[in-house]
Amino acid sequence: MTRNDKTTIQDIAKRLNTTAATVSRALNDHPRISKATKEAVKKMAFELNYQPNNIASALRSGKSKLIGVIVPTANRAFFSTVVRGIEEVAIQHNYRVIISQSYDDPKKEEETIDALFSARVDGIIASTGKKTLVFDHYRKVIEKGIPLILFDRGNPELKVSQVLIDDYQGAYQAVKHLIEQGCKRIAHFTSVNKISIYKDRLRGYTDALRDAGIDIQEELIIESDLQLEDGRICMEQLLALKQRPDAVFSSSDYGAMGAMQVLKENEINIPEEVALVGFSNEPFTSYTDPPLSSVDQTSISMGRITAKAFFDQLNADKSDFTPQKTILSPQLIIRGSSQKK
Amino acid sequence: MTRNDKTTIQDIAKRLNTTAATVSRALNDHPRISKATKEAVKKMAFELNYQPNNIASALRSGKSKLIGVIVPTANRAFFSTVVRGIEEVAIQHNYRVIISQSYDDPKKEEETIDALFSARVDGIIASTGKKTLVFDHYRKVIEKGIPLILFDRGNPELKVSQVLIDDYQGAYQAVKHLIEQGCKRIAHFTSVNKISIYKDRLRGYTDALRDAGIDIQEELIIESDLQLEDGRICMEQLLALKQRPDAVFSSSDYGAMGAMQVLKENEINIPEEVALVGFSNEPFTSYTDPPLSSVDQTSISMGRITAKAFFDQLNADKSDFTPQKTILSPQLIIRGSSQKK
Numbered sequence: 001m002t003r004n005d006k007t008t009i010q011d012i013a014k015r016l017n018t019t020a021a022t023v024s025r026a027l028n029d030h031p032r033i034s035k036a037t038k039e040a041v042k043k044m045a046f047e048l049n050y051q052p053n054n055i056a057s058a059l060r061s062g063k064s065k066l067i068g069v070i071v072p073t074a075n076r077a078f079f080s081t082v083v084r085g086i087e088e089v090a091i092q093h094n095y096r097v098i099i100s101q102s103y104d105d106p107k108k109e110e111e112t113i114d115a116l117f118s119a120r121v122d123g124i125i126a127s128t129g130k131k132t133l134v135f136d137h138y139r140k141v142i143e144k145g146i147p148l149i150l151f152d153r154g155n156p157e158l159k160v161s162q163v164l165i166d167d168y169q170g171a172y173q174a175v176k177h178l179i180e181q182g183c184k185r186i187a188h189f190t191s192v193n194k195i196s197i198y199k200d201r202l203r204g205y206t207d208a209l210r211d212a213g214i215d216i217q218e219e220l221i222i223e224s225d226l227q228l229e230d231g232r233i234c235m236e237q238l239l240a241l242k243q244r245p246d247a248v249f250s251s252s253d254y255g256a257m258g259a260m261q262v263l264k265e266n267e268i269n270i271p272e273e274v275a276l277v278g279f280s281n282e283p284f285t286s287y288t289d290p291p292l293s294s295v296d297q298t299s300i301s302m303g304r305i306t307a308k309a310f311f312d313q314l315n316a317d318k319s320d321f322t323p324q325k326t327i328l329s330p331q332l333i334i335r336g337s338s339q340k341k
Numbered sequence: 342m343t344r345n346d347k348t349t350i351q352d353i354a355k356r357l358n359t360t361a362a363t364v365s366r367a368l369n370d371h372p373r374i375s376k377a378t379k380e381a382v383k384k385m386a387f388e389l390n391y392q393p394n395n396i397a398s399a400l401r402s403g404k405s406k407l408i409g410v411i412v413p414t415a416n417r418a419f420f421s422t423v424v425r426g427i428e429e430v431a432i433q434h435n436y437r438v439i440i441s442q443s444y445d446d447p448k449k450e451e452e453t454i455d456a457l458f459s460a461r462v463d464g465i466i467a468s469t470g471k472k473t474l475v476f477d478h479y480r481k482v483i484e485k486g487i488p489l490i491l492f493d494r495g496n497p498e499l500k501v502s503q504v505l506i507d508d509y510q511g512a513y514q515a516v517k518h519l520i521e522q523g524c525k526r527i528a529h530f531t532s533v534n535k536i537s538i539y540k541d542r543l544r545g546y547t548d549a550l551r552d553a554g555i556d557i558q559e560e561l562i563i564e565s566d567l568q569l570e571d572g573r574i575c576m577e578q579l580l581a582l583k584q585r586p587d588a589v590f591s592s593s594d595y596g597a598m599g600a601m602q603v604l605k606e607n608e609i610n611i612p613e614e615v616a617l618v619g620f621s622n623e624p625f626t627s628y629t630d631p632p633l634s635s636v637d638q639t640s641i642s643m644g645r646i647t648a649k650a651f652f653d654q655l656n657a658d659k660s661d662f663t664p665q666k667t668i669l670s671p672q673l674i675i676r677g678s679s680q681k682k
Contacts (some may be wrong), residue, residue, distance in 0.1 A: 049448045064459045073421065075438060081415030087442070095446045096456035099415060099440040101428070107390045115437035119460035257628055264630070284625035287598055289605070 005256045007048040015044055027092065043306070046088040065095050067310065068116035070126035071187065072104045072108020077283050078299050079127065081322045082151060086125060093311055095122070104129040110137045123147040123310055129154055131252060144232075147313045151306045153197065154325075161305045161313060161323045164245065167197045171204025174249050174277045174286040177332055181340050183247035183275055187220040189234050189255040201279065220245055231258020239266060246274060247334075247338070253278035253285050253294055276337040290336030297330050330333035348389040356385055374426070382455075383645070384419065387429040406436050408651065409457035411467035413445045418624050419640050420468065423492060426644020427466060427651075436653055438461070445470040451478045464488035464651055469496055488654045492647045494538070495666075500678035502654060502664045503646045508538045510547025511636040511671035515590050515618045518634075518673055520553045522681050524588035528561040530575050530596040542620065543594045548558070561586055572599020580607065587615060594626050594635055601629060601678065617678040618682055631677030638671050 009027075012105060013020045018037075026041035028032045045049075067090055072078040087097045100116060102109035108131045117125055124141055128150065138158055141148045154162035178186050188205045191198040206216050219241060224230035231254060238245050239262070250256035256278035263274055270276060270290055278285060281296035305326055350368075354361045359378075367374045367382035385391075405658055408431055412420040430437045441457060443450035450470045457465055465482055469491065482489045495503035519527050528544045528594035532539040547557050560582060565571035572595060579586055580603070597619030604615055611631055613616055619626060622637035646667055654662060 034637060047446075049446070049452075053347070066456055066459055068439075074415030074424070075418060075421030077416060080414065083415070083442070096441065096452055096459075098456060098460060099435070099442070101424070101440070105390070111437055115407055115439060118407055119462075121460075161659075271553075284628050288628055289627050289630040322366070 007045075007326040009050075011048060012044050012050060015048070017246070041066035042088055042092075042257055047092060049091065054078050063122050064120040066117060066119060066121045067095055067097050067307075068112075068124045069097055069099050070102055070109065070112045070116070070124065071099060072102050072127065072129055073101055078152075078280055078297055080304040081299035082127075082306070084211035085300040085305075087301075087303075089304050089311070092297045096159060100130045106132045106134070113141060117144075121146070123149070123314060125151065125306055125310055127144065127151050128153045135258035136254055145318075146312055148305055149310050149313070151280040151302055159323050161309045161325070162184040163175035163302055163309060163326045163328065165197075165297050165302070165330050166327050167200035167330070168204040168207075170279065170297070170332070171249065171251075172208045173204075173330075173332040174279070174293075174295055175205050176212070177334060178247045178249060178275055178277060178338060179214070181271070181275055181338060182208035182249075184214060185217070185220065185243065185245040186214075186220065186247040186249060187234075187238050187241055187245040189219060189226060189231060189248065189250040189252070190223055191226050191251060194221045198251050203251060203339045226250070226255040228254045228258040228261075231255035232262050233258075235262040239268075246276070247271075247276070248257035248274065249277045251279050253280050253282040253292060256292055256294075256337075257284070257288065260292065271336070271340055275340070277332075281333055285333075285335070288337070292337045295334050296329050296333050298328055302328055348386075348391040350391075352389060353382060353385050354389060356389070357381055363616075368535070376536065383429055383433075387432060390432065391580040394584065404463050405461040407460060407462045408436055408438050409436055409453075409460060409462035409465045410440050411443055411450065411453045411465065412440060413443055413470055415440055415442055415470065415544070419493075419638055423468075423644040423647070426641040426646075426681075428644075429641075429649040430645050430648035430652070443470045445472055447473045447475070454482060456480045456487075456567055462487070464490070464655060466490045466492065466647055466651055468492050469494045480669060486659075488651055488653050490647055490654070492643055495571075500664050502650045502666070504643055504650060504667045506538075506638050506643070507668050507670050508541035509545040509548075511620065511638070511673070512590070512592075513549045514541035514545075514671075515551070515620070515636055516546050516674040518551035518675060519588045519590060519616055519679060520549065520555070522588075522612070522616055522679060525555060526558070526561065527555075527588040528563065528575075528579050528586040528588060530567060530572065530589065530591040530593070530600070531562060531564055533564045534568050539592050546590060565595040567591070567593035569595045569602075571598040572596035572598075573603050576600035576603040578599060580609075585615070588612075588617070589615065590618045590672035592620050594621050594623040594633060597635075598629060599600070599631055602634065610676070612679050612681055618673075622674055625675075626676070629678070634676045634679040636671050637674050637675050641668050643669055 009023045013023045026038045043112045074080050089099050100112035107133055124147055148160045150162045154164050154331055155333050182267050190202050207217055222234040224234055248259050256276050263270055268274055278292050278294040281294040285292040285294045350361045350364045354364045364382050367379045390611050415421050431438050441453035450473055464487055470585055489501045491503045493504050531543050550557055563575040565575055589600050597617050604611055608616055619633050619635040622635040626635045627632040
């Protein structure tokens with residue numbers, strides 16, 4: 001690739017029918033530029049493989065120019081979209097992203113870090129595994145002086161920058177919406193794992209009910225692994241109650257999908273008789289009948305902000321650097337499974 | 342991780358209630374061991390992080406022990422499952438997998454290769470991008486003497502081992518099944534990209550019709566990008582015909598999903614009035630109503646076979662090595678969208 005092939009700010013401006021000055025400001029997150037314009041410019045910059053020369057040349061040489069990203073699995077819309085957001089920012093800094101999967105297995109997670117050391121990455125961005133209890137392998141990264149950023153699944157013990165989602169707020173919004181639809185007996189599917197995100201969602205659920213003056217009923221809170229089959233079993237358990245619920249807020253879309261199947265098999269109308277809301281906004285949620293309401297985790301922004309935190313740290317004076325925690329607000333997407341006419 | 346932590350063949354045998362000898366034979370693909378047992382053993386070996394010492398020690402030292410995998414996007418069930426299959430085999434050879442995404446963009450694909458060079462990978466396994474026309478970056482890999490294996494989307498010009506799917510056969514099976522269900526006017530959604538896999542599927546469609554004595558009708562073959570919205574538009578076009586089709590075989594599940602939405606909006610019964618079959622067996626196909634029949638691309642086997650081809654080449658005498666092409670048979674999964682009572 002010769003230098004003449006390279007995309008310029010002018011190319012981006014032309015494609016978006018705007019000026020080079022606007023593009024430059026958008027790429028540098030200038031406060032005067034609207035969020036929508038920034039989005040459009042960054043998306044186009046990624047598509048056209050734009051790499052600013054000034055930033056590239058400012059970076060120290062002799063680096064691998066690689067960021068290693070550790071995800072439980074790349075085959076989840078949430079994680080892959082975060083990675084896409086990371087790549088959008090990385091490419092602007094002339095960096096490339098390589099991905100390693102931990103499969104939520106602590107031993108494999110250790111190995112991913114060794115693999116990324118072998119690949120001589122300049123930094124690591126990770127979402128920790130569900131079952132990880134010991135974090136020594138992450139401490140090894142910090143000790144080596146390699147920048148480490150955690151996203152989505154953070155860890156309070158590690159002194160590194162973290163970009164997280166406000167799971168409490170996401171759950172609170174979902175349950176408040178169900179109450180506004182007239183639902184009074186709202187069930188909740190939660191996880192036996194009891195990892196922090198599920199605890200926060202449970203707290204959002206109970207607080208939303210309390211704030212509306214609705215009593216918490218233990219029989220309506222059901223623990224499982226939140227997979228499709230679990231959702232089926234939980235829903236059957238709820239239908240066997242003397243008084244069945246009029247809504248379910250599930251901490252996962254898969255759990256909500258299982259509930260939907262059981263409700264349809266029993267010819268119970270959704271959302272009129274039982275309304276449903278899931279969590280994560282997996283792509284399949286638009287394809288179900290009715291489409292499933294869900295809580296979107298603003299994954300593309302999370303990726304971009306995480307990458308930005310990484311480059312901030314990479315370019316910071318080491319003596320001057322303080323880890324930061326960023327908490328993002330999720331967004332409730334209301335669809336046919338909970339919207340009554 | 343000390344050596345005492347390591348999983349042994351005995352551990353695997355215990356968990357599967359079988360003998361160490363059986364496990365050993367299964368791991369070495371002994372012909373006497375059933376396919377089901379091999380599957381179970383390899384799955385368990387992966388879950389328990391089993392790493393055979395003999396193979397590990399046989400490998401030359403001073404290597405990164407990394408395989409770089411290039412996929413258009415990791416966020417597709419097909420690609421991520423192939424990667425999982427590759428990892429299952431890689432871990433048995435003490436290798437780790439790192440993933441780099443090309444986003445089907447030729448320039449990004451070039452950069453993935455540079456990134457994997459920076460990561461000092463011992464080999465590259467790739468599925469080429471949809472729009473890649475020039476393959477010089479892959480030739481660079483070959484010239485460097487780094488083993489390169491292609492899967493799913495191959496290239497006849499490159500002299501490397503390739504593991505492909507018999508797209509022709511997959512399409513033929515799907516259309517034959519629709520004919521057996523009594524369908525006579527079977528439409529086909531194909532891609533304007535005209536890349537080899539879609540051409541092969543179109544050929545499978547036309548041959549299955551011809552072999553059943555059914556005339557090919559040009560008005561029933563519609564080209565698009567095969568996304569959900571395309572499927573909607575194509576289906577509306579078909580419903581506007583004087584005589585509408587009684588089945589659609591779509592070269593993508595997303596296209597079939599769009600068709601399903603339009604049929605339901607028009608209160609046309611699936612499969613009684615119009616039967617539907619997609620391609621790729623995306624996970625959402627089990628969640629639609631009715632569930633969508635589709636052609637499964639045996640992705641986990643494809644991953645394992647691709648990795649095996651890689652290690653065969655890595656361990657082969659260079660003067661003695663000949664690239665091989667492996668063609669796998671896809672499998673039709675029949676669900677409610679095409680199975681008439």
